[in-house]
Amino acid sequence: MLNHLKFLPGANMQFIDLKSQQDRIRDRIETRIRQVLDHGQYIMGPEVQELEVKLADYTGVKHCITCASGTDALLMALMALDISPGDEVITVPYTWISTAEVIALLRAKPVFIDIQPDTFNMDPAKLEAAITSRTKAIIPVGIYGQCADMTRINIIAAKHNIPVIEDGAQSFGATHHGKKSCNLSLIGCTSFFPSKPLGCYGDGGAIFTPNDALADKLRQIRIHGQKVKHQHPLVGINGRLDTLQAAILLEKFTLFSEECHRRAEIADRYNVLLADIPGIQTPVVAANNTSVYAQYTILTDDREALSSNLKSKDIPSVAYYTAPLHLQGAFTDLGHQPGDFPISEEVAAHCLSLPMSPYLRREDQAAVVAAMK
Incomplete structure (x- = not known):
C-alpha cells in the first residue's frame, strides 16, 4: 500500500524537485567530487576556471567571475563600481532582500521604484524620475525567471551615463531580444543557490562583464583585493566559489x-x-x-x-x-x-x-x- x-x-510532491535531477547524474557528480578530492585544490581549483569558461561561452559574455553567492556577486559588482556612502542606487522593492541589502552594506542609499503589474519587474516608465545627481547605478531584477525590460532601462541609463547591474539570480538562462540574461548590461550577476534553475549544493554565484578592467578588478575583490600574492592594492572580500561546488555545477550544467x-x-x-x-x-x-x-x-x-x-x-x-x-x-x-x-x-x-x-x-x-x- x-x-x-x-x-x-x-x-510527497516537492515544491522544487532536486532529487530527480540528482538521480540522473549522481554517478557523474560523485566522479567530479572524487577528482577534486584527488587533486586537493579545494580553493580556486581547475574546475572553477573550467566552469567560468563554459558559463562565459553560454552567455556570450567575455568574462565570467564565479563567487561565493549571489549576494556576493551583487556586492562585488557595486564595489567594482566604487559605490560609496551617500551614493544612490535605484532598484525595486519587490525582490529578495539581497538586492537592496548590498547597497545598504556600502552605506549607499537604495532608491526604490515600482514594478510592472504584469511581469513584476522594474517599470522603466518610472526610472528617469528617480534619477538624481547622486545616482551611481541601477539594479533591475529578473524576478521569477524573466528579464526586466533591459532595452528601455539601458537607454535611459546611457542617457545619464549610469551603469546597469542586472540581478539575474532568478533569470539566468532566460533571454531578452535573443540575448541571454547576464549579457544585457555592463555587469550581470546570478546565484547558484540550490533552488535556482542552475543551482549547486550550497551557496554560489557568478558575475559577468564584457569590460576587461572591471573583470580584473572583480577578480581582485574576490580574493581580499589581492592582485598578486600578499599584495592588496584595494579592499576586497573572501568571495571565492568552492572548487567542489564548481565541480557539481559543471555536471548540472550539462542538463x-x-x-x-x-x-x-x-x-x-x-x-x-x-x-x-x-x-x-x-x-x-x-x-x-x-x-x-x-x-x-x-x-x-x-x-x-x-x-x-x-x-x-x-x-x-x-x-x-x-x-x-x-x-x-x-x-x-x-x-x-x-x-x-x-x-x-x-x-x-x-x-x-x-x-x-x-x-x-x-x-x-x-x-x-x-x-x-
Missing part, C-alpha cells in the same frame, strides 16, 4: 538547456490548465522575452484559502516577498509608508508560487490544478 501511495498524484526547455513546457501546460479558473492571473512573459520559470507564480484573489486547500491535499506552495522591501524593518530609515509603491504591495499581497521543476509530472500538475479548481 505504501509503495502504491508514493505514485499517487500529490503524494541546463534541456531543463530550461522542460520548464517552459510545464509553464505552458499550467497556463492552459488554469485559464478557466476565475480569480487567477497566470504569469505574463513580455514580448521578446523568454522565461526560465525559476518559480511559476500566479496572482490570486484569495491566497490564504487557496494555499490552505493545496496544503490539505499535501500540495506545497510558497508566497514569496509578502512584505516588500520598503516596508521591511531594515529600511525604515528610508521613511517609506504603505501605499508608496502600490503595485509591489498589491503583488506581494496576492502572489502564490506553485510547484515547478523540470521533473514535475503531468499527473502532479493535474492534481495541483484540480485542487485549485
